[in-house]
Amino acid sequence: MQQRSNIRFMSRQEVLGYIMLAVILLAIIPLSLDVFRLNLIGKYLTYAFVALGLVLCWGYGGILSLGQGVFFGLGGYCMAMFLKLEASDPESTKIQSTPGIPDFMDWNQITELPWWWEPFRQLPFALSAIVLLPTLFAFIIGVAMFKRRVGGVYFAIITQAIAAIMTILIIGQQGYTGGVNGITDLRTLLGWDIRSDSAKVILYYVCSAALFICLLLSQFIRYKKLGRILVAMRDREDRVRFSGYDVANFKIFVFCLSAMFSAIGGAMFTLQVGFMSPSFVGIVPSIEMVIYCAVGGRLSLLGAVYGTLLVNWAKTIFSETFPELWLFAMGALFIAVVMAFPNGLASLFKRYIEPKLPAWYSGKTMVSKAPIIEKDSSMETAHANALGSEENIGSSKSLAKPETAVTVAPRTDEKLEGGVYVD
Amino acid sequence: MSTNRSDFVLAVEGLTVSFDGFKAVNDLSFYVDEGEIRVIIGPNGAGKTTVLDLICGRTQATSGSIKFRGEELTRMKEHQIVHHGVGRKFQNPSIYDDLSVFENLEISYPRGRSVFGSLMFKRDREVIEEVENIAEIIFLQNDLDKPAGLLSHGQKQWLEIGMLLIQKPDLLMLDEPVAGMSVAERKKTAELLNRITQGRSVIVIEHDMQFVEDIAHRVTVMHQGKVLSEGSMERVKNDPKVIEVYLGH
Amino acid sequence: MFEEYSMAELTDILFMQGFAGLILFSVLVLMALGLAIIFGQMGVINMAHGEFMILGAYTTYLTSHIFETYLPALFDGYFFVAMALAFLVCFALGVLVEWGMIRFLFKRPLDTLLATWGLSLILQQSYRTVFGAREVGVTLPEWMMGSYSMTETIEVPINGIFVMVLTLFIASGVYFLMFRSLWGKQVRAVVQNRPMAGAVGIDTGKVDRYTFGIGCGIAGIAGSAFTMIGSTGPTSGQLYIVDTFLVVVFGGAQSLIGTIASAFTISQSQSTLEFFLSGSMAKVITLLIVVGILMLRPQGLFALKIRQ
Numbered sequence: 001m002q003q004r005s006n007i008r009f010m011s012r013q014e015v016l017g018y019i020m021l022a023v024i025l026l027a028i029i030p031l032s033l034d035v036f037r038l039n040l041i042g043k044y045l046t047y048a049f050v051a052l053g054l055v056l057c058w059g060y061g062g063i064l065s066l067g068q069g070v071f072f073g074l075g076g077y078c079m080a081m082f083l084k085l086e087a088s089d090p091e092s093t094k095i096q097s098t099p100g101i102p103d104f105m106d107w108n109q110i111t112e113l114p115w116w117w118e119p120f121r122q123l124p125f126a127l128s129a130i131v132l133l134p135t136l137f138a139f140i141i142g143v144a145m146f147k148r149r150v151g152g153v154y155f156a157i158i159t160q161a162i163a164a165i166m167t168i169l170i171i172g173q174q175g176y177t178g179g180v181n182g183i184t185d186l187r188t189l190l191g192w193d194i195r196s197d198s199a200k201v202i203l204y205y206v207c208s209a210a211l212f213i214c215l216l217l218s219q220f221i222r223y224k225k226l227g228r229i230l231v232a233m234r235d236r237e238d239r240v241r242f243s244g245y246d247v248a249n250f251k252i253f254v255f256c257l258s259a260m261f262s263a264i265g266g267a268m269f270t271l272q273v274g275f276m277s278p279s280f281v282g283i284v285p286s287i288e289m290v291i292y293c294a295v296g297g298r299l300s301l302l303g304a305v306y307g308t309l310l311v312n313w314a315k316t317i318f319s320e321t322f323p324e325l326w327l328f329a330m331g332a333l334f335i336a337v338v339m340a341f342p343n344g345l346a347s348l349f350k351r352y353i354e355p356k357l358p359a360w361y362s363g364k365t366m367v368s369k370a371p372i373i374e375k376d377s378s379m380e381t382a383h384a385n386a387l388g389s390e391e392n393i394g395s396s397k398s399l400a401k402p403e404t405a406v407t408v409a410p411r412t413d414e415k416l417e418g419g420v421y422v423d
Numbered sequence: 424m425s426t427n428r429s430d431f432v433l434a435v436e437g438l439t440v441s442f443d444g445f446k447a448v449n450d451l452s453f454y455v456d457e458g459e460i461r462v463i464i465g466p467n468g469a470g471k472t473t474v475l476d477l478i479c480g481r482t483q484a485t486s487g488s489i490k491f492r493g494e495e496l497t498r499m500k501e502h503q504i505v506h507h508g509v510g511r512k513f514q515n516p517s518i519y520d521d522l523s524v525f526e527n528l529e530i531s532y533p534r535g536r537s538v539f540g541s542l543m544f545k546r547d548r549e550v551i552e553e554v555e556n557i558a559e560i561i562f563l564q565n566d567l568d569k570p571a572g573l574l575s576h577g578q579k580q581w582l583e584i585g586m587l588l589i590q591k592p593d594l595l596m597l598d599e600p601v602a603g604m605s606v607a608e609r610k611k612t613a614e615l616l617n618r619i620t621q622g623r624s625v626i627v628i629e630h631d632m633q634f635v636e637d638i639a640h641r642v643t644v645m646h647q648g649k650v651l652s653e654g655s656m657e658r659v660k661n662d663p664k665v666i667e668v669y670l671g672h
Numbered sequence: 673m674f675e676e677y678s679m680a681e682l683t684d685i686l687f688m689q690g691f692a693g694l695i696l697f698s699v700l701v702l703m704a705l706g707l708a709i710i711f712g713q714m715g716v717i718n719m720a721h722g723e724f725m726i727l728g729a730y731t732t733y734l735t736s737h738i739f740e741t742y743l744p745a746l747f748d749g750y751f752f753v754a755m756a757l758a759f760l761v762c763f764a765l766g767v768l769v770e771w772g773m774i775r776f777l778f779k780r781p782l783d784t785l786l787a788t789w790g791l792s793l794i795l796q797q798s799y800r801t802v803f804g805a806r807e808v809g810v811t812l813p814e815w816m817m818g819s820y821s822m823t824e825t826i827e828v829p830i831n832g833i834f835v836m837v838l839t840l841f842i843a844s845g846v847y848f849l850m851f852r853s854l855w856g857k858q859v860r861a862v863v864q865n866r867p868m869a870g871a872v873g874i875d876t877g878k879v880d881r882y883t884f885g886i887g888c889g890i891a892g893i894a895g896s897a898f899t900m901i902g903s904t905g906p907t908s909g910q911l912y913i914v915d916t917f918l919v920v921v922f923g924g925a926q927s928l929i930g931t932i933a934s935a936f937t938i939s940q941s942q943s944t945l946e947f948f949l950s951g952s953m954a955k956v957i958t959l960l961i962v963v964g965i966l967m968l969r970p971q972g973l974f975a976l977k978i979r980q
Contacts, residue, residue: 148967148968150966152781152782153717153782153785154966156717156782158966161959161962165959168952168959172952172956224542224544225541225544226538229530231522232522235519238481239513239583240530241501242479242502242510242511243530243590244502244505244590245536246536246537283910291786324800327796327797328793330790331795331797333790334786334787334791335773338783338790339773
């Protein structure tokens with residue numbers, strides 16, 4: 001029974017997975033691509049924050065939000081407001097009728113900076129707003145919805161409506177928000193030119209690092225009891241409630257967390273791309289971000305990153321060569337991923353690639369330091385095979401893996417985990 | 424019909440719930456003693472499950488009161504009712520198929536129930552011992568690492584009972600705990616129930632009369648949302664009203 | 673802000689605004705009816721509903737062309753043929769989609785949401801490929817043009833009146849179908865207890881398929897009506913879709929009256945607010961009010977309280 005208390009933060013496969021991703025993101029991609037393409041990948045990675053949030057919120061918690069673009073946008077706009085104010089110093093805006101305010105305000109006959117723009121002159125305020133404002137907004141939505149037990153399709157539709165409201169509001173209030181063009185022409189961050197090639201490389205690394213922090217944070221949540229409660233809640237909400245948990249609080253938490261991730265992604269987007277506009281806030285981008293998560297595998301944290309990269313890479317290729325086909329491909333992707341691969345790339349990896357990997361990958365031949373326990377692992381193996389047709393990906397370390405010195409062929413030790421997606 | 428007797432664990436008085444005019448439970452009153460096993464029987468649609476729903480907060484009462492150890496439950500939320508010591512088992516086994524038996528029980532362990540608490544929750548010696556202890560009571564000590572979805576129907580029923588036990592409730596409510604079980608499993612379950620009722624009260628809804636006779640201290644017969652008859656199994660069985668609506672046909 | 677208007681002018685403006693609201697109401701009801709039938713039956717929001725509507729609109733557009741070219745004598749009546757065709761085309765596609773996609777996603781409403789979104793993307797791009805990205809409009813028959821003067825200052829457009837009458841007609845049709853026909857009884861039986869309905873010999877799969885088809889067919893009719901008051905482009909379906917979703921969710925599943933009442937509330941508040949505020953702010957406030965009320969009453973306005 002010793003090993004049961006010995007739950008590990010990451011399995012061997014997961015550790016290898018993270019190392020692999022780190023190598024790809026921090027070495028292979030930067031070394032093999034020019035700055036333009038690197039910046040493009042950096043932009044894709046900002047969507048991965050959203051996809052990651054959706055893994056927790058939708059894959060684990062069962063809450064499908066079709067309004068994640070709202071939080072992405074809020075984060076991005078907070079960043080953009082700071083950068084815009086820095087770019088709008090009286091010297092560089094002296095041709096305006098009111099120098100010292102953002103150009104789009106001047107075009108809209110606004111003569112004074114609105115009071116709520118004022119604090120965004122301070123970087124610390126802007127940075128905290130990036131994280132806190134969207135989280136607070138998600139908290140308000142979450143409390144209002146989850147405490148009233150709004151869920152499922154209703155929640156999806158309402159978040160979609162919120163995305164619509166947000167877009168209309170931003171476009172309608174163009175004097176304060178830059179309207180349909182958004183906030184553009186951002187140049188420097190505390191005097192550092194973010195448009196230069198070197199800045200783009202550095203920002204790429206910052207973005208990757210931030211993504212890794214979010215990944216590890218998600219991994220931590222999955223490893224704690226909280227992660228298992230999310231899975232339990234998704235499958236048997238009533239049972240969790242009658243085990244004495246206030247289900248709404250857990251939903252609010254995971255929704256806020258996913259909003260926070262999205263907002264960080266949005267801010268990184270603004271920094272790397274140099275503008276923010278309502279076209280990243282509305283219904284269409286919001287639901288597109290769901291597909292990034294679904295393609296990667298809705299239960300796989302790492303899958304979210306790969307899914308995002310793959311879909312966006314495909315989108316870029318398509319738009320460059322056959323733009324008219326892209327919507328067909330995208331539509332087919334939505335249908336295919338839902339109908340044929342509900343667990344996305346992660347399940348394909350588990351089924352087709354992992355069995356072919358050498359034995360050291362699953363760590364079975366390794367003699368661990370843990371005490372050797374007299375325990376027959378064949379039973380678990382049998383169950384693993386029974387479940388073998390299902391994709392056992394993601395989620396917590398439900399099964400204490402027998403850390404014995406027994407050598408088992410990797411195929412038979414498919415890990416049984418809590419996140420099996422069963423309908 | 425008010426009472427100040429404090430030795431009742433549960434006092435249900437004048438309980439009514441109406442769904443668009445249809446009174447599923449109509450002015451219902453009954454009392455459960457400390458340590459008592461009470462079985463509620465009645466034809467389908469008599470309102471039995473609705474009564475459990477009302478007690479555990481799943482359904483809001485239209486009027487009436489439910490006092491548990493003197494505290495009013497009708498205004499509490501489900502999880503608060505659980506915290507006060509009421510546990511509820513559903514009619515269909517309601518367990519987490521994707522989690523292992525161990526994790527199923529661990530989640531039900533009454534600690535770290537807030538968001539923050541569940542982040543800080545540690546699987547320490549105490550938790551493991553308690554889980555193993557309960558697993559033994561519910562005959563699942565050898566299946567702790569199995570995904571719960573792979574258990575047999577009867578084992579799932581036991582697991583859910585175990586998930587309640589680990590909460591250490593003072594009042595245990597079981598909705599058809601032996602439905603779908605084999606004869607042998609029924610016997611084992613009756614044994615299990617008799618064992619776990621030490622120091623707590625139990626309300627059971629059941630159709631299996633043999634099983635009811637095996638476990639019941641007292642029986643409440645419900646019909647059309649009301650109490651038709653109440654008392655020992657012997658008395659209820661011979662009540663002409665009961666024979667007419669339920670047992671006799 | 674009202675000083676510059678006389679009392680009579682104010683009344684007229686309110687009336688016209690109310691009439692504009694009624695047209696919006698009609699469009700919303702037409703769109704929402706089909707969606708509501710599907711939502712009530714399967715608990716699924718069909719994200720491609722707007723595209724089905726546009727399919728109906730394009731069908732009408734094609735029919736008008738055919739009449740113009742080959743049957744100019746009958747042009748006055750083409751609209752009724754177009755409407756029937758729109759229904760049939762959308763019904764057929766709906767049945768096909770249910771058969772090929774939706775039925776495999778049974779009990780996975782969120783996944784259905786995503787799959788139908790995928791479908792909507794494919795349809796949009798198909799329209800763009802076939803009809804081009806530009807918006808197209810139909811020629812109205814003579815009798816539908818112009819307006820009817822109620823008083824000297826109040827004029828109501830005839831096509832608006834036509835859409836309203838049509839809505840009334842379709843809504844009563846749906847009512848009879850759902851609550852007075854044997855088929856409606858089967859649908860309601862399946863909604864209430866699927867296994868039991870299956871056990872008494874109702875082919876639940878078939879009921880699902882035709883419900884979905886009819887829902888889509890009604891969207892087609894809505895699209896047909898839509899051409900009477902606006903032009904059609906590949907993405908026009910997106911224009912009203914959020915409003916329509918909200919109408920359905922706000923009205924509560926399985927409630928025809930709820931759908932109509934919520935369409936009325938939403939359209940009237942929007943058109944009234946539009947008079948005081950800019951169009952976009954009116955929309956924002958309307959949507960916010962709806963979302964706010966939904967938070968207070970998550971099951972919608974007219975949901976039945978039932979035993980779980």
